[in-house]
Amino acid sequence: MNEHPIKVVVAKPGLDGHDRGAKVVARALVEAGMEVVYLGLRQTPESIVAAAVEEDADAIGLSVLSGAHMPHFTKVKALMDTEGIGDRLLTGGGIIPTKDQETLSALGVGRLFGPGDDPSTIAEYIKERVYARRAAERN
Amino acid sequence: MAESMRSSRGPSLTPQLWERFLGGERRACAQVITKVENDPDAVPEIRDRLSGRLGRAIRIGITGPPGVGKSTLTSALARGLADGGNRVGIVAVDPSSPFTGGAFMGDRIRMDALVGDDRVFMRSLASRAGQGGLAPSTAGVADVLEAFGMDRILIETVGVGQAELDVMACADIVVLVLQPSTGDAIQSLKSGIIEAADVVVVNKADLPGVEMLLQSLRFAFSLGAGRPGTNATPILATSAQASEGIGELVAELESQASDLVDSGRHREMRRARLENEIRRAIQTHLWASLERAVGASAKIRRHAEELTLSGGSPYPFIRRACAATQVCQTKEEAWQ
Structure with a gap:
């Protein structure tokens, strides 16, 4: 099966003011052949999910370093469900304690990555999850 | 033909999807666009469904070099x-990227002001195989947006140089965006993109050098640098970031839009686009038949390899292939 490129919306929710990490990851996803819609800084959960709906994105990637990962990921996930894109992958990164990762995972949030993770690992993970969803839709 | 044109990728176009599309659900519009972008086999059915809902919207191309503020102006x-x-x-x-196939799309960063605005639907497209400043699916995506109820469709090209003119085939009105301090008057005398412009916008008019650029553009247009057959391409100054000059530009575009409709030129452009669409679809189909019948691409590659080594002319092969590929003449009535 010839897969069309994966589309990912990458954003930094909240007020924390630097997006180096998000840009590094976005570039790595482009290197991996993905089409990245980069929203940049100071996004609200509403603006992120609205963009993902219009773009029909396969995945949303959030970068959160402010410590406010719980409310951001929870709100985005809830909005994705109400807007009808709950089947799409929500992933991201930051400095997120294992306990919080487990809580978010139970809500349906995908794997979350930290400073030690190689960006290519993130690309591999997104590919695996998106291809699995597409295969399920075809059947 | 119906066999080969059935959707093969992802969920098919269900009646429910069309119901949601016609009901104005944004997610349904986005999903139909995805189909158009990724699944050539689904295009005929989608196009059939859209017909009767097309022909009214005005399509406005926004083009110009990288970094002149096209996205901010579009917003x-x-x-x-x-x-x-x-x-x-x-x-x-x-x-x-021609190497990885990936794309970094940053237009939404400049369109923050549109967040939450239900009157606007925005979609980013990666150019993929398109070489002329647009994606191959651009016109099809614009069709979907028009059928979804959009009255004006803004088509923002990649940052272009001098000769990427695909936007002319897709848009009713072409806006060329420039900024001060990018080349002297000689640049405005060259052929190409400048001839495609129905409106020239000098953006970032808060920067120094704006008067000089305006003057050199007016001079170039007075010598006939604009689109052949027109003598007065309007030149406007804007600062998209400061929202200056936008009202004037909107008024100019709306006045050109009603001229296009009233003069019948809008219909003429639609005819030309339809002609193109039909020709391209038939070309694609014929080529696909050749691929199936003789494996044309692989054969061509092999001949090219041989010719590279032998240094021979490609025409003996071309003549043989053309002579052996006669179009059946017997069913001309099907073309009526």
Whole structure:
């Protein structure tokens, strides 16, 4: 099966003011052949999910370093469900304690990555999850 | 033909999807666009469904070199047009990497002001195989947006140089965006993109050098540098970031739009586009038949390899292939 490129919306929710990490990851996803819609800084959960709906994105990637990962990921996930894109992958990164990762995972949030993770690992993970969803839709 | 044109990728176009599309659900519109972008086999059915809902919208191309502020201007224009009572679709194209196929699309960063604005639907497209500043699916995506109820469709090209003119085939009105301090008057005398412009916008008019650029453009146009057959291409100065000059630009575009409709030129452009669409679809189909019948691409590659070594002319092969590929003449009535 010839897969069309994966589309990912990458954003930094909240007020924390630097997006180096998000840009590094976005570039790595482009290197991996993905089409990245980069929203940049100071996004609200509403603006992120609205963009993902219009773009029909396969995945949303959030970068959160402010410590406010719980409310951001929870709100985005809830909005994705109400807007009808709950089947799409929500992933991201930051400095997120294992306990919080487990809580978010139970809500349906995908794997979350930290400073030690190689960006290519993130690309591999997104590919695996998106291809699995597409295969399920075809059947 | 119906066999080969059935959708093969992803979920098919269900009646429910069309119901949601016609009911104005944004997610349904986005899903139909995805189909058009990724699944050539689904295009005929989609096109059939859209017919009867096309022909009214005005398509406005926004083109110009990288970094002149096309996205910011597009955002400001969308707002201006929406304030005038239009529903506005935006198709923003960014370049795909020819090496990885990936694309970094940043147009939304400049369109923050449109967040939450239900009068506007914005979609980013990677240029993929498109070489002329647009994605191959651009016109099809604009069709979907028009059928979804958009009155004005803004098509923002990748940052272009001098000769990427695909936008002319896709748009009713072409806006060429420039900024001060990018080349002297000689640049405006060259052929190409400048001849495609129905409106020239000098953006970032808060920067120094704006008067000089305006003067050299006026001079170039007075010598006939603009589109052949027109003598007065309007030149406007804007600062999209400061929302200056946007009202004037919206008024100019709306006046050109009603001229196009009243003069019948809009219909003429639609005819030309349809002609293109039909020709391209038939070419694609014929080529696919050749691929199936003789494996044309592989054969061509092999001949090219041999010719590279032998240094021979490609024409003996071309003549043989053409002579052996006669179009059946017997069913001309099907073309009526």
